Amino acid sequence: MSNSILNPIFSIAGSRNRLKTTESIFKKIEGVHGNQGSDHVITVQEILLKDGGIAVQGKKLFAGLNLKVKKGQKVLIMAPSGFGKTQLLYALSGFRKFSTGQYLVNNQEQSPKTLQTAFAFIKQNPFIFDESIRFNITMGQEYSDEEVQAAITGSALDDLISEKGLNYVVGEDGKNLSGGQLQRIEIARGLITNRSFILADEMTSALDNLTAEKVYQKMFESDKTLIEVAHKVSKEELDRYNQVIHLDELTSLDS
16 A cells, blocks of 8 residues: 555656756747747737847846837847847847837837747757757648748758758757758748748858858848848948948937
């Protein structure tokens, strides 16, 4: 009788301990799924940030940032490392709060949950599953073959798919692929959600110049809004953006 009572208790305790060790993994999965489908997703027409600022553990990264971006514009935000470029993207997409300022989407404040499904967020270092290329692009969501192919073309993944196929298993942390190939999977993951606004964190940092140019050409030909952060862009490349904002200098509100 004692064993029949104690054994299930020990089993439950062991299961709880195993669940605790996987908490960080589940948080990463939830972050990735913030880009994926939702029953109600708003179409972002405009974002407006007034006197925005971010501080982390009491350290001010930036303050007084005024930003206005309309649908269809391409915006580049530049600054050296440590000025909060990535944290700005997390705040715009609802994964953290601005420390100061007012942030409006479609002329009103939105809940974090709404923001997290309104934007496509292309991260510099994606979380990759030990699954097929298709799964890592679609995250298990249902998309048509046409939608998958459009994401592949937009991220310059055609050569990899021709060689390996969509069912190729990438291995733990994507060990079977190069850094550039993994980054293009992350770009495809963002594109396939078909969000009107794309937030991109150094999205071509691991790509060679030719491949990066293919990605940019498709991006700039599209009607999607792009807010990209980078620390180094050539003078020639700056001309194709509607706005270039130096976060370390800050700019006034664009009317």
